[in-house]
Amino acid sequence: xxxxxxxxxxxxxxxxxxxxxxxxxxxxxxxxxxxxxxxxxxxxxxxxxxxxxxxxxxxxxxxxxxxxxxxxxxxxxxxxxxxxxxxxxxxxxxxxxxxxxxxxxxxxxxxxxxxxxxxxxxxxxxxxxxxxxxxxxxxxxxxxxxxxxxxxxxxxxxxxxxxxxx
Numbered sequence: 001x002x003x004x005x006x007x008x009x010x011x012x013x014x015x016x017x018x019x020x021x022x023x024x025x026x027x028x029x030x031x032x033x034x035x036x037x038x039x040x041x042x043x044x045x046x047x048x049x050x051x052x053x054x055x056x057x058x059x060x061x062x063x064x065x066x067x068x069x070x071x072x073x074x075x076x077x078x079x080x081x082x083x084x085x086x087x088x089x090x091x092x093x094x095x096x097x098x099x100x101x102x103x104x105x106x107x108x109x110x111x112x113x114x115x116x117x118x119x120x121x122x123x124x125x126x127x128x129x130x131x132x133x134x135x136x137x138x139x140x141x142x143x144x145x146x147x148x149x150x151x152x153x154x155x156x157x158x159x160x161x162x163x164x165x166x
Contacts, residue, residue, distance in 0.1 A: 057139040058151055064104045065136035066154045069111070072100035073158035076113065077130040081160045086121045089128075097132060110134055124164040131157045 076093035083089030093115060098108040114131040121128065133155040141149045 054139070061139045062136050062152055062154070065106065065134050065152075066156075068101050068104035068106055069132045069134050069154050069156040070158075071103070072097040072111070072113075073130045073132040073156040075100050076115070076132070077128055077158040077160040080115065080128045080130065081122070081162045083122070089122060090115060093130060097130075101134070106134060110137070122162055124162055126162050127159050128162065129157060129159045131155060 075096040079096045080089045080093040083092050094108075094113060097111065097113050101108060101111055111132055111134045114133075116129045116131075117126055118129075119126045133153060135150040135153050137143070138149045138151045
Protein backbone atom coordinates (compact mmCIF):
# COMPACT_ATOMS: atom_id res chain seq x y z
CA UNK A 1 0.00 0.00 0.00
CA UNK A 2 1.26 3.40 -0.89
CA UNK A 3 1.31 6.18 1.54
CA UNK A 4 0.28 9.59 0.45
CA UNK A 5 2.87 12.27 0.92
CA UNK A 6 1.69 15.75 0.04
CA UNK A 7 5.10 17.08 -0.96
CA UNK A 8 5.71 14.14 -3.30
CA UNK A 9 2.37 14.50 -5.06
CA UNK A 10 2.79 18.22 -5.66
CA UNK A 11 6.24 17.66 -7.09
CA UNK A 12 4.81 15.12 -9.49
CA UNK A 13 2.07 17.51 -10.59
CA UNK A 14 4.49 20.42 -10.84
CA UNK A 15 6.88 18.43 -13.00
CA UNK A 16 4.04 17.31 -15.21
CA UNK A 17 2.87 20.92 -15.46
CA UNK A 18 6.39 22.12 -16.23
CA UNK A 19 6.69 19.51 -18.98
CA UNK A 20 3.45 20.74 -20.50
CA UNK A 21 4.63 24.32 -20.19
CA UNK A 22 7.95 23.46 -21.85
CA UNK A 23 6.18 21.73 -24.71
CA UNK A 24 3.95 24.77 -25.24
CA UNK A 25 6.94 27.13 -25.22
CA UNK A 26 8.82 24.91 -27.70
CA UNK A 27 5.77 24.75 -29.96
CA UNK A 28 5.43 28.52 -29.79
CA UNK A 29 9.10 28.97 -30.65
CA UNK A 30 8.79 26.64 -33.61
CA UNK A 31 5.76 28.48 -34.94
CA UNK A 32 7.50 31.86 -34.51
CA UNK A 33 10.48 30.70 -36.59
CA UNK A 34 8.56 28.94 -39.32
CA UNK A 35 9.54 30.26 -42.74
CA UNK A 36 12.72 32.00 -41.61
CA UNK A 37 14.90 29.43 -43.39
CA UNK A 38 13.28 30.36 -46.69
CA UNK A 39 13.88 34.06 -46.07
CA UNK A 40 17.50 33.42 -45.10
CA UNK A 41 18.04 31.19 -48.13
CA UNK A 42 16.60 33.77 -50.52
CA UNK A 43 18.55 36.63 -48.93
CA UNK A 44 21.86 34.76 -48.94
CA UNK A 45 21.16 33.36 -52.40
CA UNK A 46 20.65 36.82 -53.86
CA UNK A 47 23.57 38.23 -51.90
CA UNK A 48 25.92 35.57 -53.27
CA UNK A 49 24.37 35.08 -56.69
CA UNK A 50 24.44 38.70 -57.91
CA UNK A 51 28.26 39.03 -57.78
CA UNK A 52 28.72 35.64 -59.43
CA UNK A 53 26.36 36.58 -62.27
CA UNK A 54 28.16 39.92 -62.74
CA UNK A 55 31.51 38.12 -62.83
CA UNK A 56 30.21 35.77 -65.52
CA UNK A 57 28.95 38.76 -67.54
CA UNK A 58 32.32 40.53 -67.21
CA UNK A 59 34.26 37.45 -68.31
CA UNK A 60 31.88 37.02 -71.26
CA UNK A 61 32.42 40.65 -72.24
CA UNK A 62 36.20 40.18 -72.11
CA UNK A 63 35.95 37.05 -74.22
CA UNK A 64 33.80 38.85 -76.78
CA UNK A 65 36.33 41.67 -76.89
CA UNK A 66 39.22 39.32 -77.49
CA UNK A 67 37.35 37.51 -80.27
CA UNK A 68 36.41 40.86 -81.82
CA UNK A 69 39.97 42.22 -81.99
CA UNK A 70 41.39 38.98 -83.41
CA UNK A 71 38.75 38.90 -86.15
CA UNK A 72 39.05 42.61 -86.84
CA UNK A 73 42.84 42.56 -87.18
CA UNK A 74 42.81 39.47 -89.37
CA UNK A 75 40.12 40.71 -91.73
CA UNK A 76 41.59 44.22 -91.93
CA UNK A 77 44.99 42.85 -92.94
CA UNK A 78 43.44 40.57 -95.58
CA UNK A 79 41.37 43.29 -97.24
CA UNK A 80 44.27 45.77 -97.06
CA UNK A 81 46.63 43.63 -99.15
CA UNK A 82 43.87 42.94 -101.68
CA UNK A 83 43.09 46.60 -102.47
CA UNK A 84 44.34 48.39 -105.62
CA UNK A 85 45.51 51.65 -103.93
CA UNK A 86 46.78 52.48 -100.42
CA UNK A 87 43.94 54.99 -99.84
CA UNK A 88 41.29 52.45 -100.76
CA UNK A 89 43.15 49.80 -98.77
CA UNK A 90 43.00 51.86 -95.60
CA UNK A 91 39.31 52.63 -96.08
CA UNK A 92 38.54 48.94 -96.64
CA UNK A 93 40.60 47.90 -93.62
CA UNK A 94 38.81 50.36 -91.34
CA UNK A 95 35.42 49.22 -92.66
CA UNK A 96 36.34 45.56 -92.08
CA UNK A 97 37.42 46.45 -88.54
CA UNK A 98 34.14 48.24 -87.87
CA UNK A 99 32.09 45.30 -89.15
CA UNK A 100 34.06 42.76 -87.10
CA UNK A 101 33.70 44.85 -83.94
CA UNK A 102 30.00 45.47 -84.47
CA UNK A 103 29.42 41.71 -84.84
CA UNK A 104 30.46 41.41 -81.18
CA UNK A 105 28.57 44.49 -79.99
CA UNK A 106 31.38 47.06 -79.91
CA UNK A 107 31.44 50.41 -81.67
CA UNK A 108 34.23 51.77 -83.85
CA UNK A 109 34.93 54.54 -81.35
CA UNK A 110 35.99 52.01 -78.74
CA UNK A 111 38.89 50.58 -80.79
CA UNK A 112 42.19 51.94 -82.04
CA UNK A 113 43.47 50.63 -85.38
CA UNK A 114 47.09 50.99 -86.49
CA UNK A 115 48.33 49.92 -89.91
CA UNK A 116 52.03 49.56 -90.70
CA UNK A 117 53.88 48.43 -93.82
CA UNK A 118 57.44 47.05 -94.02
CA UNK A 119 58.37 48.99 -97.13
CA UNK A 120 56.15 50.81 -99.59
CA UNK A 121 52.54 49.79 -98.88
CA UNK A 122 51.09 47.36 -101.42
CA UNK A 123 54.48 46.79 -103.11
CA UNK A 124 54.80 43.13 -104.13
CA UNK A 125 56.40 41.09 -101.33
CA UNK A 126 55.94 43.72 -98.62
CA UNK A 127 54.04 42.94 -95.45
CA UNK A 128 51.15 44.79 -93.88
CA UNK A 129 50.63 44.61 -90.12
CA UNK A 130 47.33 45.66 -88.54
CA UNK A 131 47.04 46.17 -84.80
CA UNK A 132 43.62 46.53 -83.18
CA UNK A 133 43.36 47.60 -79.53
CA UNK A 134 40.03 47.65 -77.67
CA UNK A 135 39.10 48.89 -74.21
CA UNK A 136 36.47 46.38 -73.11
CA UNK A 137 33.77 48.15 -71.10
CA UNK A 138 32.35 46.77 -67.88
CA UNK A 139 28.92 45.23 -68.41
CA UNK A 140 25.84 47.18 -67.30
CA UNK A 141 27.85 50.37 -66.70
CA UNK A 142 26.58 53.55 -68.34
CA UNK A 143 28.81 55.59 -70.61
CA UNK A 144 29.57 59.11 -69.48
CA UNK A 145 30.36 61.68 -72.17
CA UNK A 146 31.68 59.06 -74.59
CA UNK A 147 33.97 57.39 -72.05
CA UNK A 148 33.59 53.72 -71.27
CA UNK A 149 34.49 52.33 -67.82
CA UNK A 150 37.02 49.73 -68.92
CA UNK A 151 37.39 46.22 -67.53
CA UNK A 152 40.56 45.54 -69.52
CA UNK A 153 42.34 46.34 -72.76
CA UNK A 154 42.72 43.60 -75.35
CA UNK A 155 44.68 43.79 -78.57
CA UNK A 156 45.53 41.65 -81.57
CA UNK A 157 48.06 41.86 -84.37
CA UNK A 158 47.72 40.34 -87.84
CA UNK A 159 50.26 40.40 -90.67
CA UNK A 160 49.65 39.64 -94.35
CA UNK A 161 52.09 39.52 -97.25
CA UNK A 162 51.25 41.38 -100.45
CA UNK A 163 51.35 38.88 -103.33
CA UNK A 164 54.40 39.08 -105.54
CA UNK A 165 52.59 38.24 -108.74
CA UNK A 166 49.23 39.89 -107.96
